[in-house]
Amino acid sequence: MVSRLTHAALCEPENPIEVSLRQSFESLQSTLTPPFSLTIPKPGDEYSHTNLAILHAILTEPHFAVTHIKHLHAVVTDGYATFIDALFKIVHFLYPKLLASVKSQVLWVAEETVRVLGIGFDAVLVTLLRQIIGGDFSDGNCWLCLKLVTLFSNQRQCLLDEAPHVLSFALYTFLRVLSDHCRVGGDENLEALRRMEINLCVMIVRLDFRLCLNIGRDFIRLLQDLLHVPEFKGIWMDIVVNPSAFNALGFVGVSQIYRTRTSSRYHLLRISPEMETQLRFLLTHVKLGHQKKHQIWFARKFLNEPERDCVIVDIVRFVCCGHHPPNEIIQSDVVPRWAFIGWLLKLCRKSYLVESVKLALFYDWLFFDERVDKIMNIEPAVLLMVHSIPNYADMTNSLLEFLLKLLDDYDLKHKDLIVEGVSSAFKLLVSKGVIPSLDVLTSSPVISPVLKGALGRLLSGVKVESSNACILARISASPKSSHICP
Amino acid sequence: MGATVLLSCLFPVPPSVLAGPDPNMKLLQDIVPSADNNIDTKFLVLDKDKTTLEGQHKVCLALVGDDTAAVHVQFWGDECDAFNPSDIIRLRNGIFSYHHGNLVLRGGKRGKLEKIGEFTMTYVETPNMSEIHWIPDPNNPKNYIQDSVISPVSRIFPPLE
Incomplete structure (x- = not known):
């Protein structure tokens, strides 16, 4: 046998x-x-x-x-x-x-x-x-983390010479995994694993900083989840005040990383192949209004255990940046990405998770630059805000409030960059017809006057020529909106 | 040699996709009550009732569907534990007949149910082939034809609101 x-x-x-x-x-x-x-x-x-x-x-x-x-x-x-x-x-x-x-x-x-x-x-x-499951503290998953962190530590030099991109992938993965492993207490085994993961990440960042530059802005997003760990706090301080500490040729400061869009290959790293299959199926074949059972099954399989819900952050990044449906799907009655993300947001019960998910949703807005960024990465957030106005105004208000708060809170030293990013994001979304005009937000009676005022001030510098026909065919109340002109 | 990522590795096709459609496979909308074990089909499990005992054997009723119709399936023995909502099942040599007064699809003595996938199938809940009143065909009394719809959807597993 x-x-x-x-x-x-x-x-x-x-x-x-x-x-x-x-x-x-x-x-x-x-x-x-x-x-x-x-x-x-x-x-x-x-x-x-x-x-x-x-x-x-x-x-x-x-x-x-x-x-x-x-x-x-x-x-x-x-x-x-x-x-x-x-x-x-x-x-x-x-x-x-x-x-x-x-x-x-x-x-x-x-x-x-x-x-x-x-x-x-x-x-x-x-x-x-990709087989390392986010928020999974089972023995099997911790064993896999341990095996891989050991493998990457042993083979670091060889990989650096032969396949540096794989080291960037490992860094992204372990930074993300560390935010789970540093959040919960755990036993001495978890502590030992955490130590090895920290050592590997710190070694890569300190010795081969260009691998972080390859990742782009999501490197900073992950790093900021780990600022309570002294080693990462030190790295962050050096990035901000002492960029030359990394001996990385051409690295002048954090804005350089903010301006680098992260390739979707990184976002895919935190989505297991099985989860990817189900996500893509749901967003390609399942019709809006008939998605409930599939969503329940998806949640039961991937989000049901305690702590597993933290993977929602990764799913939102993947859906925004890694799954861009073609026009035929966008114009069909298939579940749109914004609706799926709205459902994911409603599943989040912990306030820190809600914040992380919203940041994941808006992250490309903050540094948006038409020359390097993709409109499909920022489309779900604006459509979720606009489509929620009729029946879920609290969703629109909370998203808009979060976005406007980021302008002041996220990184004061780079407020100009962020204001510019968010303004140009809005501008492109209108000029490409994703939303017919900014009036849907600035004139809506259900949006709080304070938010409308702040949005108005932000947009006062934004003059938008919206392009005609493709807008007429779309949005307003229809969930089937598409932003791409034929 | 080196670190070239194989294209087939980056965009792998699941093995199940490589198998072509089977010409003998019936859609659920085409199944008709019969005393024969001759139905080959594929469906998605949508809902499952509690397992009960029929004599010494476990039995369990489930709602299943494909793109054309839904139907009630009766699981038997190990099938009751093996199959769950979101499973994709292939039935070979199944039988669609009255069992203790309920019109159900099942493997029966000669048929076989196997899990061949998960999640990646769409479905409808109307018509439900078990919620149709069938009568013998006047032209060929061995065959059944549809008489009337008892309920457009399952009365045992009502659709989610």
């Missing part, structure tokens, strides 16, 4: 990925022990079967893993691409279902692929980072 890779589930067929590995292993099992054949497998099916068989053997026979990997090194002729592609698929599609012993082997062999710089090793590391 060949060992399984995943937990067997009642009434569920074996996964096709697992089947293909198992079949290769079964057919070649007798060739997987020394003495090995001296002939190199023929390119094509024979070669790929051999690779899959060895991978299966490594994952299910930990005691012989070293022998199996030597065998692999001896037969490999494609830079490990076949082997690593199969490993990638196992992690990407099956990780949550893998047996604990198999997970352990996956982490071991992933590090081996880094050592040999096999083709695609970076993709395996990235999909492993």
